[in-house]
Amino acid sequence: MPYRRLTVVVTRRLPEVVEARMAELFDIQTGPEDRPMSREELVAAVKTAEVLVPNLRDEIDQSLLAQAGPQLKLIANYGAGVDHIDVATARQRGILVSNTPDVVTEDTADMSIALILALLRRIPEGLARMQTEGWEGWSPNALQGARVAGKQLGILGMGRIGQALARRANAFGMQVHYHNRRRLREETEADLKARYWDSLDQMVARMDVISVNCPHTPSTFHLLNARRLKLMKPEAVIVNTSRGEVIDENALTRMLRAGEVAGAGLDVFGGRRDANPRLREMSNVVLLPHMGSATREGRIEMGEKVIINIKTFADGHRPPDQVVPGML
Template sequence: MQAKILVAIPVFDAVLERLREHFDVEACGESAITERDELVARLQGKAGIFVAGTPRIDAALLDACPDLRAVCSMAVGFNNIDLAACTARRVLVSNAPGVLTETTADFGFALMMATARRIAESEHFLRAGQWTEWRYDLFAGADVHRATLGVLGMGRIGQAIARRGALGFGMPVIYHNRSRLDAGVEQQLGARWVDKPTLLREADHLVIVVPYSAESHHLIGAAELALMKPGATLTNVARGGVVDDAALAQALRERRIAAAGLDVFEGEPALHPDLLTVPNVVLTPHIASASLPTRRAMADLAADNLIAALGNGRNAGRPPTALNPEVLQKT
């Protein structure tokens, strides 16, 4: 008898068909499951769930869904999943790191460039029919080439962004991370570790790529923004909540920094209304990994994890990107 799973988000038809070869699949349809009560109801009798961003999977939900054995996400971030609670109940959790590194770095760099060069702001001006003459200062922004790139969070994606800046645009790269990179990696990237205040003071373009956690909540707030140069830009492709969006909107309105590019927001898909009232911000709806090849790779990896975690016989195995593989050990 096939294990039952819930696919809680819309996904590629080919991935659904692959899952149906191994499981009794209940798919969410055209819209993701966003209400907690619905998620609990539809998880009854299910051994696994295929997710990205869903209502929080925590101890209370797990206790209400006692058959659940695997939570497999096609996203990298897993702050919507209580890993400790899952581990305590021997529920396997997996994410999808690695496969989206280069695509997200492409987008992060593009968003930073659009922010620096005021692309969105100037497009709105043009579409509104306001362009009537050439002026020397018409939407004059900041240079990217040879400007100082600051990277907050030097994991896979941060390093990929640093490479683009250093090798492609001749940017001096400074970074701050909880742990310093090996000297050889720093040399390869042309990157210099600095403390956080120095990063904020010296960066012409700050790109944030840290994972979200209780420790990184509002890592960039009013005090941190006050340290930045008036001509600096801030780009967030990390997670909503890492930046205090209200404080950022105020800093942008008062021109205490030049501009910001945001792909993630606290409480998304809702966003702070003040961000919609300032012109010097580029807003995108959490699409940094949204190329078709990358999204397919993310979905396939989540399917690989589910099949390995819940499969029988030759289909059983070690999920390739398990976050708590110890739950698979026999007691």
């Protein structure tokens, strides 16, 4: 019996090598341009696709899933985070959801360290001075930053990325602390040289650097709210390479403008689309366009995970990276 090729709709252009491999295995449909699909295009996609391959820019919510045709049986997300997908509704409709975990761990931890260094050593300010004002010569008091070694780093979320960050921070001589939904095993803590804080409030109040590395779930929405942010030391900085919704961005913006927090490095934002315009005006803020996973190697590995999940599903088995509501 000949192998039937699944109809796979990809909502955004992927690395060429990934698309080529997909085309060998499946009947893939992609847009001619590398841009997000409109809502109308997403509706058309779920009405025809047997497998949908979305990304974090696509809102796969209840109303969209209600318009899906009976042939849609798998949403193979291109990315680890699935907060843009209504996993519970998909499950109720008999649609499996998979993601691409583990692939972005090292790349995202690298970006967290990069933001910490950029803030503490005021690298963007130095770069801007060289590019716009010119350099007038060395001065003992110019652009004095803070020494990284010895700083207290508080990691919010000690999963794979948080642990990878802890190892990097140890190499820079930082003191690692963490808050997590579950405490790590004693031997893991020893390996990471990390101190656990059951109270997030107490950890936040004592750290020089806070790094957000937890996923966005209903329980982590605005986990760093205005009250908790005000516990931070005025000389402390905060970085976020996870999800913007974990931080009350408006409260953080007000505190940065008032000098109540020394700086922020953000690779993600509350609406996932763009940063608060007021953040662009401040020299003590580093803004990046969600570059945490943006390496050639990482993006190709993400695509390979998507292919494995679809191929496994096509062979009649459970995708290895299936996501169920209880995991969120």
